[in-house]
Every structure is written in structure tokens, then in C-alpha cells.
Amino acid sequence: MSLELRGDSSDSPASAAPASEQRVSNLSDTSAPRMADVIRSRLRRHLGFILISLVIIAAMVLTIVTQLSPKEDGAVLSTRNAAPQGGMAAAGILEDHGVAVQQTDTFQSTLSVLDRSADSGDGGTTVLLYDPNGFLEEDRLRELLDSSDRLVVVTPHFQTLRGLGGEIRQAGVAPEALDTVEPGCNAADPQAAGAISTESAFLYAGDNGGWTCYRAAEADGGIYATTEDEQLIVLGSTGIISNDLLDEHGNAALVLRTLGAGGTLVWYLPSPSDISPSDSLPTLNELAPKWVAFLGPWLALVALLSMFWRGRRQGPLVTEPLPVVVKAAETAEGRARLYHDARAVDRASESLRAGTLVRLAKSLRLGADAEPDDVVEAAARKLGRRPETVCETLNGQPRTERQLVHWAQQLQGLEKEVTEQ
Numbered sequence: 001m002s003l004e005l006r007g008d009s010s011d012s013p014a015s016a017a018p019a020s021e022q023r024v025s026n027l028s029d030t031s032a033p034r035m036a037d038v039i040r041s042r043l044r045r046h047l048g049f050i051l052i053s054l055v056i057i058a059a060m061v062l063t064i065v066t067q068l069s070p071k072e073d074g075a076v077l078s079t080r081n082a083a084p085q086g087g088m089a090a091a092g093i094l095e096d097h098g099v100a101v102q103q104t105d106t107f108q109s110t111l112s113v114l115d116r117s118a119d120s121g122d123g124g125t126t127v128l129l130y131d132p133n134g135f136l137e138e139d140r141l142r143e144l145l146d147s148s149d150r151l152v153v154v155t156p157h158f159q160t161l162r163g164l165g166g167e168i169r170q171a172g173v174a175p176e177a178l179d180t181v182e183p184g185c186n187a188a189d190p191q192a193a194g195a196i197s198t199e200s201a202f203l204y205a206g207d208n209g210g211w212t213c214y215r216a217a218e219a220d221g222g223i224y225a226t227t228e229d230e231q232l233i234v235l236g237s238t239g240i241i242s243n244d245l246l247d248e249h250g251n252a253a254l255v256l257r258t259l260g261a262g263g264t265l266v267w268y269l270p271s272p273s274d275i276s277p278s279d280s281l282p283t284l285n286e287l288a289p290k291w292v293a294f295l296g297p298w299l300a301l302v303a304l305l306s307m308f309w310r311g312r313r314q315g316p317l318v319t320e321p322l323p324v325v326v327k328a329a330e331t332a333e334g335r336a337r338l339y340h341d342a343r344a345v346d347r348a349s350e351s352l353r354a355g356t357l358v359r360l361a362k363s364l365r366l367g368a369d370a371e372p373d374d375v376v377e378a379a380a381r382k383l384g385r386r387p388e389t390v391c392e393t394l395n396g397q398p399r400t401e402r403q404l405v406h407w408a409q410q411l412q413g414l415e416k417e418v419t420e421q
Helices: 013-045 047-068 088-096 107-120 138-147 158-163 188-193 251-259 292-310 328-342 345-363 372-383 387-394 401-420
Strands: 100-104 125-129 150-154 168-173 178-181 196-198 202-206 211-215 222-226 232-235 264-268
Touching (some): 013 047, 088 251, 107 125, 107 264, 138 158, 158 168, 168 222, 178 211, 188 211, 188 251, 196 251, 328 345, 345 372, 345 387, 372 401
Parallel strands (some): 100 264, 125 150, 150 232, 202 222
Antiparallel strands (some): 168 202, 202 211, 211 222
16 A cells, blocks of 8 residues: 655745745835835925025026136226227237237336336336326326336326326316317327327326327317326327227327337226325314314213103003093093194194084085085085185184184084084
8 A cells, every 4th residue: 555645836845935036026016116106205395495405506606607707807998808998909909019018906016017127128118007096196106207218197187197297287178079180289109190089088288398289179288298208198088098999090000109119018007905004084083173072072961861851752652442431522632632732733723624524524414435525515505605615614724723713613613504504
């Protein structure tokens, strides 16, 4: 007798392994979508914060890039300014003709360039000075004139001319734009350059043997003025050197001959750093007269006493319910006493007029929102009078308390007549 033991294939270890692997794979397949859903839900929940963060980061990056990027020079007559008021074109023409152009913005750097040029002996040094704010003092102007072979000053002020020796003086302002101006003098550079053109200009005149060129019509001075030795030259317009008008008539030729006389051109545009610390503005104590030291404390004491006198109330008025009922007549009398103490005749008259109009409108059955003109016409019809007469009574303008009392009696009489009719 033999027994055969047949086991179910599903109970064997070999068949159990694939089933477990299948369950693991099913778990992994279901966990992946769940994780993706969690991530998407979190992104949706914090989407606003993420967008704001990205905008802030982008703004910070843009600000940093903007600050670190080289900025254009927008100064008038700057050799790095390509705008119409800049001097880049004039500097380029001079460099093309062999002139070494160096722009400076401080007095010390200008003197350093002048010293190096004097040591190298490159054929002389010309300094272009454009100081519209008058930063340079008299001693620095004299030192600048003595250190250079030629100093060309553009539209200087009176203090600048005085600091340079006073050989060239101001002579007014050109009355209009000068489209074509002939030299009109025997100076070499203007004669070679010929006619020039500019929009607006200051006029200067050279004394003691100096030259005055490009004179305006019926004016004492001209746009171009120079001393006898031509070491100091004054130009009355920035337009001659600017990029906008450099190609007009003989502007470029005049700039080339005036600024290109030497091998080096120092293009000096002073800055606030050239102001000496001793030139600081006086304080209020220095400007005030001596008697202010005695009057000031006295005024402070008077102001303090006035504060205690007029500032008895420590805060704004607040409203609160009264513990008892106050009759309307009492409140009206109290307000009248306040008007009387303050001598507020105008405010009292407005209150009387408004109250009379309200009571007349009620008596005439016009309603609370009736206009004053409607009340006047209705009262005039009822009394058989002209509207102008009633309006004159209502629009009285008392100036004194006596006039106010008399006018109040007139209003009372008008109201009584309307009521009794």
C-alpha cells in the first residue's frame, strides 16, 4: 500500500516568492502617485510664496547688475558723454590730431597731469576748465593759470574771472541765438576758424590789449575773449564744444586750434571734492546778530508761558452720555452763552438763520429737505410780499451783538407772521 502526498503548488515557497514580489511592486506603484500628489498639493499651497520669492530674487539680481554695470557719464562737456551736451566728439577730433586728452575731476589730479606733462616736454599743455558752480578758489585758479601754457575757461562766473586776474570781464548775455557770427578781430585762431554758430552765449571782453572776437550785434563783448599773450582764453558758450553743434560752420576748427595748441589737453571738470573745508557755510549762530543771544531765551520763556496759558485742555474733547436728561432750551442757552463769550457773531447768525429756515419749512409744509429759495418763495406767497423782501430779512449780516439781537427779533417777527397767517 503506497501513499502519494501531493501538495498544492500555491503553498510552496517557490510560488510564495512571486506573490510577495507582486505585492511590493503594487505598493511601489501606488506610493509613487501618492508622493507626486503630495508634492503637487504642497506646490499649489505655497505657490504665492514661491512667486513672491522669485520676484524678490529677480529684483535683487536686477538691482545688483544695474549697480555694478558701468554708468554713462551725463555731465555737460564730459569727454565720456555722447549726448548732445557732451564733449566726446571734440575730444575724439583732438585725439585724431595727435593731442593727448585726459579728463580730470579734482584739482590735485589736474596738477599731477600738468607736472608729468612738464617733465616729459611733449610740446606744451592746455587746460580746459568748465566750472559752472564756482568750486575753485582764487588761489587755485591762479596756480592753474601759472602751471599751464594755455588756460581755456568756458562760461566763467565773475568770481572766476576775478581769481584769474581780472584781465577779461563779463559783458552781458547774447540777446538771441547766434546762427552765424564772424570773428571780427585779429586773433589768429578765430581768423583761421572763421564764422561759428551757437544757440545761447555769455559775452566777455578782453581789456589791456586783449582780443574780443565773435561780437554779438550792438553788444560790447563777444563769445571769444583772450588776453594779449593768449595764455588765458574765455569761451562764452558750451555749444561751441558740444556734440550737438560741433559740426556747425567753424566750431570744430575753433575748438581744434584753441584746445589743440599743445601736445597735452587736460579736460578739467571740477567736482564738489574741490571745495576747501574752510569754505563751509556759516552756521545759524554765526549768521545771527549778537542781540539774539538775549532775545532768544526771553522768547522761549514767553512761548512756554503761552503754552501754559492757552494749553489748559490736555486733549481733544470726547463725547459721553449725560447721566440726566437736559432740556433743549438749556442746551440752546448754553450754546448761546458760548457764542457770546467767544464773540462769534457770524456763527450765531448762521445758527439763527438755519433754525428759522427749518421752522418756516415745517410751518409751510415743505419738508425738512426744502431749499432756502423754496422757503423764501413760499413765505412770500403766504405773506403777499416780494421774495426779495423776505430774502433780505433772512440774509441779514449782523456785525455786532447789538445788530445780532435786532436781526433775531426780525426773524422772530417773520416766523410769527408766517405761522399766524
